[in-house]
Amino acid sequence: MEKIYLAIPLLLLFSAVVTGLFGRYIGRVGAHRIAILGVLTSFILSIVVIKHIIFDGAPVYNETVYVWMVSGGVRFEIGFLIDELTALMMGVVTFVSFMVHIYTIGYMNDDPGYQRFFSYIALFTFSMLMLVMSNNFLQLFFGWEAVGLVSYLLIGFWYQRETAILANLKAFLINRVGDFGFLLGIAVVLVYAGSLDYAEVFANSGSMASQTISIFWGAEWDVITVITILLFIGAMGKSAQFPLHVWLPDSMEGPTPISALIHAATMVTAGIFMVARMSPLYELSETTLGFILVIGSITALFMGFLGLIQHDIKRVVAYSTLSQLGYMTVALGASAYGAAIFHLMTHAFFKALLFLAAGSVIIAMHHEQDMRRMGGLKKYMPITHWTSLIGCLALIGFPFFSGFFSKDSIIGAVQYSELGAANIAYVALLAGVFVTALYSFRMYFLVFHAGERMDEHTRSHLRETPWVVTLPLILLAVPSVFSGFVFEPVVFGEFFDRSIYVADSHNVLAGLGSTFEGIGGFVSHALAGPVVYLALAGVVTAYLIYIVKPQFAADMQQQFPFLYKIMDNKYYMDYLYLNVFAGAGRITGRVLWKLGDVIAIDGFVVNGSARVVGWFSAALRRLQTGYLYHYAFAMIAGMMVLVSMFVIKGLL
């Protein structure tokens, strides 16, 4: 097995290097063959790992691959930890990546950067696998930043577009703000645990819990709370939680396949994965869990609102991703780690599906992304239409679709949580269900139904996309529908017992599970609650607004211009970052440079002392006039002074 674990990421690194460095020589076909063969093999091997760990119940694998560095009495290592959580993530990552690799053949067909693109997505998959397979904080941070790098390269893939290269810079910098917290968290871990190895850190969590750290003079903080909040700041950057979410919508400047792979299914869920992996730490701080609940609730609801007013089809899906990440975060805050990971998995399938379907529409529309110029695509693109519908139904949590089980278990779990913030979270998530249904079906109706609003030229070319595009849609639609059925063992069972620790007092999933009586029972129980009806209400509202009375939305916009303006400006968060933070940084830099370096140090001290030396020597020079009578006069004057001194001294 050891060799398999090593082969899974390394195959991808290999294909990234070959397609990246030798793309020119192996050609387009060569590049996609190598890349797809690599990711396919990795996927198959991941299935083998899943069978080995999950179905055969093999012992958890936790070994070092090589020693990165030994310094300060600490062994910094690269190593793998393979348990149920890792195996599940490996399956999700390689599967979605495989789908995206195939899809790319169609989507990037005409692009001159074809080989480069394959190199990047292979490199991404490698980094993501290293991240989830890590058994220590060092490698976690490696993977964490490496996926950020590839995300940067891919958002700016079309590097001549000003918007794209601004978006990737923004994404990287905002993520660095998160990583700033993350790295400090790792540093605190090292101080108090003396190791960066997960197993050792978790073993020491008990002793860490009893210590405090003095950060502000006088105020003592629990070490665990400080660590978990700092690490969570990293997750807020990577998983785009409020207020570090602003980079994700702009990341849509990148090609659609990577929006599906990186900015929906995998990379953005790294923060969720990380918190679940660190559950032995997070469980020890209710302060942090409460904080996570609040952040998650804000993201889930308020980002959903913004999805309602977007015209760009990809941005609707992007805001939906933000909102769904908020759901997962809430689940983490409620200690329902199993539900969070389960939603992560179902979301990876149906959100990748929605993105790829959006991409399929974009291809057919000749790279038009504005929904105002679409409509009625159902009859031109049947496969895209039906798979999109499946994606939307899964997203809104329609009964028996995968999202239904995952989302309902999150909402159910929050009800059982005893943290103070759980009530707010519950309300936010319920409202979020309605909003999700509304924006999803707004998109569905505007794109596939309603009147055909495109120009004649585009309409005449409308047709279903080639099989390399539709095949991944179909393959992703299958788990979007059915993956929910495994939820009983994953969420309630002992599935994650070896990976995730839940304190008895927080065990909300056990509470929820105690009422569980089979899938039928779960559905009928759900039908007795408000969730399904809220979703249906959202769909009906979308139908009424966008099909029955298309004028309504514009009217609303005019009725509430103030509200619309706030939402249109994304709550002014971008303004805040761009003008306040970045602006202040640039102004401070300029002031320090001009006032500090140029005027104070160089002008005053350096050139000033040169000038003083200059004056001094000028004065000295004036004494040396070269006239004999000046010197004679000075001699006589000097002698007179000396003589009078002696005389006065003698007299005294």
Place this chain on the structure above:
Amino acid sequence: MPDNLPLLSLIVWLPIIGGLITLAAGDHDSTGARRIAFSFSMANFFLMIPLYVGFDTSTADMQFVERTPWIDAFNIDYYFGVDGISMPLIALTAFISPLVIIAGWKTVQVQASRYMAAFLIMEGLMIGVFAALDSILFYVFWEAMLIPMFLIIGVWGGPNRIYATIKFFLYTFLGSVLMLIALIYMRYQSEAGSFAIPDFHALKLNMTEQILIFFAFLLAFAVKVPMWPVHTWLPDAHVEAPTGGSVILAAIMLKIGGYGFLRFSLPIAPDASMQFDWLIITMSLIAVIYIGLVAIVQEDMKKLIAYSSIAHMGFATLGFFLPFGIHAAAVDDLSGAALAVEGGMIQMISHGFISAALFLCIGVMYDRLHSRQIKDYGGIVVSMPVFAGFMVLFAMANSGLPGTSGFVGEFMVILASMQSDFWIAFLAATTLILGAAYSLWLVKRVIFGEIRNEQVAEMKDLDVHEFVVLGSLGVTVLLFGVWPDPLVEIMHPSVDNLLRHIIVSKL
């Protein structure tokens, strides 16, 4: 290879002799002169192999020691030796120098033989600084090194080169005058009456003496590093220096300041160092934040990288002066302190690679467009895709991306500073944001975007020379990012020895 071969003497004098031969060869056959220079620099690089292989990583003792009396009247010895602190720096010098020769192969057409000769002589002198164990020998190399650099900037430099050379010379020269006085004072304090650095380490000094010596050294080394607020000569020197001069300046000369702290300040005046560690830590953090912010707003690429160098060297000095705080926080545990000092060392080595690479990248662009202004560029990736790949790699390394050597030192120092104080770590970690901001904003404006003008559209991608130089730096940066252990391993015994020495009070 025979055991008694004076390897250190060879590695110091070979390039100097090579430089003189190159000088003698003259410019009527400049290709021949270039070949001579290149052969000598490569020969010196290969001399590193027996030095490296023969180096014993299990001891903190000085190795390859050579000692013969030099000036008997004052007890001055010709005294060489290396330990885990100087060894990596000598290797760095021997690695960077041939690259500078290759990089100047085509671009320097005026007085090429003299240009090459200056670099070879400087290589020998810089290695001499790191290898010298007699303080007067050290001082001679230290001052002599200024001369070729003075000439390089003064002869092959930009339009404002006279101001820059004088500023550079006076700053560094004035800085080191007090150091000489301190050295002479210590000679008369030592019982043996010698100028040997190891004897100085053992010297008993009272607090007043230590403080005076500490500040005398501080002035010399702070100017060299350079630390805020005595840094303003560096941006001017870089802007006017030719590419090779900038590379040597950033990659090696600055490291001599950092090396001085480890070789002189800390072991000779440990109590004063402990008393004033807050000063160095504050100056280092100012370098990281203040200089980081200043770097963001630079419009001249060389100035930007020069400021970035100051900010990065702040991590080295921060690491060197953290041990006292860590030792106070963790009673009698020196492991955290070792992390700090080794982190600072790694930062110096890695910065040697990365700053060299970035200055070479700017040189590549300057050779084609004769401008260092950011606004004159844009969209280079279209005309020079291979170059753009390198530039992005080195910019990422400069912003401390894991997997590159730039990450290792910063990571170690931040981890170590947390053991001393939360806020030191907090302020140091701002480099994650600032470093990325100035490096990647530069990349965005210069490399990406639409093609700015016709000249950019016509720029040719890397030639073989440039590819070899940037390629070897790129491989090194990645190699030590993925596996820094071999580099750290060399330092262990010497750093441990140093730490055990400095925590014992001399009072």
